[in-house]
Amino acid sequence: MTARIQVPRKxxxxxxxxxRIVIQHPMETGFxxxxxxxxxxxxxxxxxxxxYGGVDVFRAEMGAGIAxxxxxxxxxxxxxxxxxxxxxxxxxxxxxxxxxxxxxx
Amino acid sequence: xxxxxxxxxxxxxxxxxxxxTLAQPSVNxxxxxxxxxxxxxxxxxxxxxxxxxxxxxxxxxxxxxVAENGxxxxxxxxxxxxxxxxxxxxxxxxxxDKNPVPLVATFFLGPESGRAEIESRLxxxxxxxxxxxxxxSDGSFWFDAADVVVNELACLDAG
Numbered sequence: 001m002t003a004r005i006q007v008p009r010k011x012x013x014x015x016x017x018x019x020r021i022v023i024q025h026p027m028e029t030g031f032x033x034x035x036x037x038x039x040x041x042x043x044x045x046x047x048x049x050x051x052y053g054g055v056d057v058f059r060a061e062m063g064a065g066i067a068x069x070x071x072x073x074x075x076x077x078x079x080x081x082x083x084x085x086x087x088x089x090x091x092x093x094x095x096x097x098x099x100x101x102x103x104x105x
Numbered sequence: 106x107x108x109x110x111x112x113x114x115x116x117x118x119x120x121x122x123x124x125x126t127l128a129q130p131s132v133n134x135x136x137x138x139x140x141x142x143x144x145x146x147x148x149x150x151x152x153x154x155x156x157x158x159x160x161x162x163x164x165x166x167x168x169x170x171v172a173e174n175g176x177x178x179x180x181x182x183x184x185x186x187x188x189x190x191x192x193x194x195x196x197x198x199x200x201x202d203k204n205p206v207p208l209v210a211t212f213f214l215g216p217e218s219g220r221a222e223i224e225s226r227l228x229x230x231x232x233x234x235x236x237x238x239x240x241x242s243d244g245s246f247w248f249d250a251a252d253v254v255v256n257e258l259a260c261l262d263a264g
Contacts, residue, residue: 016219029228031205057217065201065209067177067226074212077188077219 005086007100011078017102019050019058021086022071029064041091045070048088053079078104146200146207153198153238159246164197166237166249174257175229182237184221184247188214194221195240203233229255 003023011017023045030042042064050058058074076084085099167181184194193216199209212223227235236250 027228029205052217055215055217057215059213061211061213063206063209065199065204065206065228067228071224071226073222073224074214075218075220075222077217079217 003086003096003098005084005098005100007084007102009101010103010105013078013080013104015078016075017078018073019076019084020071020073021048021098022069023048023088023096023098024069025090027062027064027066027068027070031064043091045088045090048072048086050074050076050084050086052076052084053082078102080104144206146202149198149200149208150238152208153240154246157244157246159238159248161248163241163247164237164239164249166235166251168235168251168253170252171254172229172256175231175255176257177226178229178253178255179224180227180235181222181224182239182249183223184239184241186221186241188216188219188221190216191242193218193242195242197221197223197240198238199227200236200238201227201229201233202235204228204230209235229253229258231255231258 003021006020008017025045026043027045028040028043030039032040034040044064044066045062048060048062049056057076060072062070081102081104083099083101085097087095087097089095163185165183168178172178182197182199184197186192186194188194194214196214197212200207201209209227210225214221221239229235232254234250234252236248238246238248240246
């Protein structure tokens with residue numbers, strides 16, 4: 001799974017920074033049938049957790065209602081220099097993570 | 106009617122009985138919540154509110170009024186909140202009334218978020234109403250809804 005995270009490299013303490021993340025994933029609904037009429041099993045990234053400064057700062061529980069290659073944009077308050085790390089897991093228990101470092105002055 | 110005739114009529118009527126096949130819930134239901142009711146917009150809402158009232162306001166849901174197709178529809182939801190330690194948004198739920206699984210996503214925020222605003226992209230199974238329900242740290246629920254016209258459905262197979 002390829003994923004991309006975008007976070008400003010530098011921030012002032014207390015500044016609100018924008019986090020954008022996009023993950024390559026089909027987000028299979030479980031309602032589609034292939035050419036042979038077999039149901040394609042449901043496979044979605046159901047949980048995504050973002051960790052920064054030792055605490056979980058953001059969590060998303062998603063279903064098939066989120067478009068393929070899920071994109072999320074949310075905000076965080078810059079507290080200290082560190083990594084903003086997002087981890088996720090899909091229905092087949094495949095997990096992934098992506099992180100970005102932010103320097104706070 | 107004779108018994109035989111009644112039996113035959115019943116036999117003919119049998120396939121016409123409503124057969125409801127239920128999709129799997131999008132997320133694991135909380136203990137005590139029936140997974141099946143999660144697949145109706147009302148059931149989804151009940152599962153979130155658990156009897157508490159919700160009011161319109163404070164939440165702003167932005168969606169295009171017309172979407173060319175339902176595969177990917179951009180959405181922004183923001184909540185008017187200072188996001189301080191004492192007063193913040195705890196969670197935001199998105200419900201799409203006509204999707205096979207109405208509960209699209211749940212986002213959990215905290216005072217660390219700084220700003221209660223989330224952007225994402227949805228799949229929509231047709232023209233429908235999308236609602237965003239936010240729960241604040243004091244436990245109160247607020248919502249906003251938007252109507253979207255979808256020209257091409259996202260899941261034609263599901264019906």
